[in-house]
Amino acid sequence: MDKIDFSRYADIFKSETREYLSQLSQLIVNLEKSPRNRENIDAIFRNFHTIKGMAGTMGYRLVEMLSHSLEDLLSLLRDEKIIVDSNIIDTMLAGTDKIEELVETGKDQDEDTKSLITNISNIGQGAVDEGKKQVTKSPVKKVVCEIVFNENTPLKGARAIVLISDIEKSAEIVDFSPSKDLISNGEFDEGISLKLIPKVSLERIKKSILGYSDVRSVYLRDEESEVHRDKGLIRKSDIRVGIEKLNKLQNLLSELVISKESLKGFVKTEDRQRIVNETDRIGGIVSSVQDEVVKIRMVPIWQVFERFPRVIRDTAKELGKKVNFEIKGKDIELDRSMLENLAEPLLHLLRNSIYHGIETPESRRKMGKREEGHLILEAERQRGRVLIKVSDDGKGMDEDKILRRAVEMGLVNGDKIAGLSEKDILDFIFVSGFTTSEVVDEVSGRGVGMDVVKTSLRMLGGTLEFKTVRNKGTLFILKVPLTMAIIKAFLVRTGKETFAIPLTFIEETIEVGHNSIKTIHSKELFILRDEVIPVKRLHRIFGIENGNNKDFYPSVIVNSESRKVALITSEFLEHTDIVVKTLPRTLTNIKEFAGVTLLRDGKPALILDVPNVV
């Protein structure tokens, strides 16, 4: 094999290093503001580590040495052996400046760099000596702060953000639950939970928080005393991977390298047939790599479920109810990040069942039910997805009450009531801020927050359906894909744009004759096997040009929560696996899109958020 000519990579190396360096200066500045933010420290470490690796390969010895010593410094910070001070920040910033200079000039001798490295190792040495002196130095005490807002707090997201910036004057906040973004959007139930390192007494912090009349209660306690609380059930942590899985991946990668080299050879000799064969082979290997990586990301769901019984027990006790909680299908596996994101919504549904579903022992007795309510959490694999069911044998939902409340809230006016189906009425529970008065009496004003559950599921590419029977109980069905990263989709073209429709929502594809589309009450629809299907034209939804003047329209029948719609496109393209990328922030408020993916030709295609389109 030819010796690799590294000089060809010099430009990529430089531009990539520049990118890392610019991220680094931002991260280091953040570090000064919140010195114990572990994620931030890890990110800085990673960036230096990557630079080190690249510099080593490219033969930039000084850069390699300098990044290495900075990495050491970061490890000490991470292990809390040293504490961030302005000297450390200055040194790190000087380090990044130096790296930039060395990369641009390509110097391999520099006294300045050497003294900088000595400086860095001195800081580290100081810490080690210090450590020897006081081995028993106690780690910093973290405090968990739980704030519950009044139910009718206007713009509670904004209220929480004001509070947070107030708290930040007297404490460093190291963790937010839910995330700060969700908090600022008001996407939390009754309260938020923060982890702080206080700079003043807890009494003072508490007093200033209680100065807001929107705050109902605040609870501060040491982190250590945290036993099985229901917030932050899952810690994002490292994942353990069996060595055999890694070996398999390694083997596949070796094959890939060999294939790549062969391909290079065939390209040189312009051997068409062998190029085609080798490309196919590479395609095969890449799919296997994809499968293996997906497998590595899979974890059994008991890892989340096992924490629930304790929460259920506590909640039931708090409300004076008796609950027999049963879990089925623990061993089914799901993508790790999917699982992490499912924990909160699931817990929400379970608690809702105890709050609103299962009755008190007395009323159950009166109705001839067993005193102990039955709550079941069940997971089941179904084709490319997982079904999770939460069911209870409680009192079910009261349609009349929901309707009354919906009218009170102005969600529906009097003359439209008659036209509402049972499902329409029940669906009001998904309206943001919806609670029934009964709810308020019963559980001291906690909001149901079903809209939040539904939104978080949608963000995972999943759906939420439910069935309820008066006095018999309620069943929630969550359907989620096995993984969030790669999904199967059907590509369609509309005008000049390509859209991806996730396969989970597709019922069938048909061609609809344009004569068979009828307009009733200015809405378009057509009849398919005795069923009336509303018609939506993709190009109208997105306000783009229509490239279709044929007699038959290629249409995709999608189904979301039992609502069917025919989406009219210009052309069917193909079935394919797509890698889901989240939309840039500026686009996230366009509700018709769930994300974006890159097509084979490198052009982006938007992924349709079917529940929001139908």
Added chain:
Amino acid sequence: MAVSILIVDDAIFMRKMIADILRKEGYEICGEAENGIEAIKKYKELHPNLVTMDIIMPDMSGIDAVQEIVDYDTEAKILMVSAMGQQSLVVEAIQKGAKDYVIKPFQPSRVLEAVERVLKTK
């Protein structure tokens, strides 16, 4: 010396209402502005102890005005006045340096609570 407050709102009615609530408690209304541009000008001229700032106004929004005022005086104390449903705007204003917010329609006690709290901030 009485605490001086600049009221920024495009509706005369709202300005009058806020002024009444505050005057009753002994605050001095040192000026009024009906859009962001005017607010910045008056702020530089009057150096009020506190500003109440509407969000949606013609010519320049309250959010842009917050940005400019805070750029000019990092210690400016600005209280946003918002309608329901403007959560993301309020959050943006807070992130740009506004200290707190109140919601229309007003409850005088809430306005005073927020004003007092903002004045106390350092």
